[in-house]
Amino acid sequence: MPKASSLISLLCVLVLATSHAKANIVENNYAISIYDMGKLISHEHYLLNILENFTDLLQNKVDTIENYLEMMNYEEDEKPPNNAAEYFRLIRRLHLDYLNWVWYLEQQPWEVLVAHIIAIAPHMPSAKDIQEATRAIHLIQIVYSLPTDKMVEGILMDVQYNASLNPMECYTIANELFKDREYAAAMEWLSSGVDMYNAETDKEELYTQLGVPLSNFYELFVKIQDAQGGRGYAMTELKTAMKTWPEQVSFRRAHSRLKMNIRIDKEPNTEKARPEFVYAHCCTHECRPTSKLFCLYNSTTSSFLRLAPLKMELLSLDPYVVLYHDVVSEEDVERIKILAQEDLTRATTVHEDQVLREDPYRTTKAKWLNDTDEVTQRVSRLIQDMTNFDLSGSDMFQVMNYGIGGYYGNHYDFLRNAKSPKNFVDRIATTMFYLSDVPLGGATVFPVLKLSVFPKKGSALMWYNLHHSGEGDKRTFHSACPTIVGSRWVMTRWIREIQQLFRRPCLTQI
């Protein structure tokens, strides 16, 4: 019976393998974490390896067939056989070789490669990743005023990066922006794409194979013009396109749609799909409140600090905002990132109804860390030294890694609202640790205070969220500017008010 049992165990393995594969199909949300996107690089490398192996197999076939053609002197004119041996050879070839060629042409040794490609499908980014990555590019353009033609060339804030974009990429961005009703921006990307496409005619076949024929650009052009109300212009272009690609059904469909819109004089839809990001100036420049505040070594809060004072920069007195320099060591920062990085999940936000939900204005992944590790315990002690607050009853640490253009729209950290119960325990203060340098972008901005802080690995920002009355202080409205270059890592700890009755210093006396 050994055979049967091994067959059964094989079946079990297969069942396990398929159920495992199913369990893997989750939304990956790559675009919102630079760390997670690192995993895509090895997937792409694997794909390229498969394609390379495919060319090897294909080349073997080509070589074999070419050898045969050469052996048969195929290039020369047909010569009828004139002796017994030649007749024999002809008969043999067409009886035996013929069948072998049928078999050979049917063989597809790359089937296994196709299976390999399909096996990595659960790890591929999704349409949502495309949408979020495009929005990130657009947001970066708006916040940092980056012209489209410069971005296409890979120039970001006057620095040349090896990141120029090709016509297909421009088309994808234009198409996504069109869906978001960002018509003017979509048109810019589309024009850049068409110009490049026309300059690279040798690549047309490759682009077409990859799903972006030149006709796509015209179709999108017509859609954007139509949506913006430029219908006469759209019609002219469409008629030209129909002459160039007379067999393309989609153009004829676009034509009747456009004619109908003209006939019924349909209102163009120019309403923006989402609000604009505000307060760009302090994302580009470091903003400090006008009155010059000062730096000092703070050694007053705890007895420990009298031995090891912290370098503190007072940024605002009311509301109280301070920046501590070099408070977490390089080793501790790296250790925290290692603790956090393996199961980062999409960060949610608390909504009006106190329910946590995914938020399109928070493109970051996060992990909660508790106080059980030596390093988090060390940081907790540091927070107590920095703030003199008692952390028991406060939230855990939240470590965050931002995505492409990762940002967090304007928000408050306090949670109390009109519907909160009387005894609601709110977040009295926020401590935010920067766990990476961000070469370009990624500042924390307080628009009302006209204050921005650029991330510096090992430094920490601390502010009070509440007025003395316990009401939320609306001036603490803040956001994270989009990251352009680098991977933005931040760790926050919110301090709850219940433990702090006698610990909050009386600010009017400072």
Ligand SMILES: *[C@@H]1O[C@H](CO)[C@@H](O)[C@H](O)[C@H]1NC(C)=O
């Ligand atoms: C590609 O071929 C190489 C050499 O034969 C082999 O080591 C590698 O595993 C193959 N890659 C894949 C993805 O099949």
Ligand SMILES: *[C@@H]1O[C@H](CO)[C@@H](O)[C@H](O)[C@H]1NC(C)=O
């Ligand atoms: C761009 O690539 C070239 C060659 O690969 C390299 O020498 C150069 O340093 C890169 N530039 C940037 C800004 O990464």
Ligand SMILES: *[C@@H]1O[C@H](CO)[C@@H](O)[C@H](O)[C@H]1NC(C)=O
């Ligand atoms: C703290 O986090 C670790 C790692 O996630 C977990 O194993 C442990 O159970 C947690 N401890 C407490 C007290 O929540």
Ligand SMILES: *[C@@H]1O[C@H](CO)[C@@H](O)[C@H](O)[C@H]1NC(C)=O
């Ligand atoms: C030191 O920091 C604590 C907490 O941030 C603050 O209450 C105290 O006033 C600071 N000391 C000075 C001299 O600013």
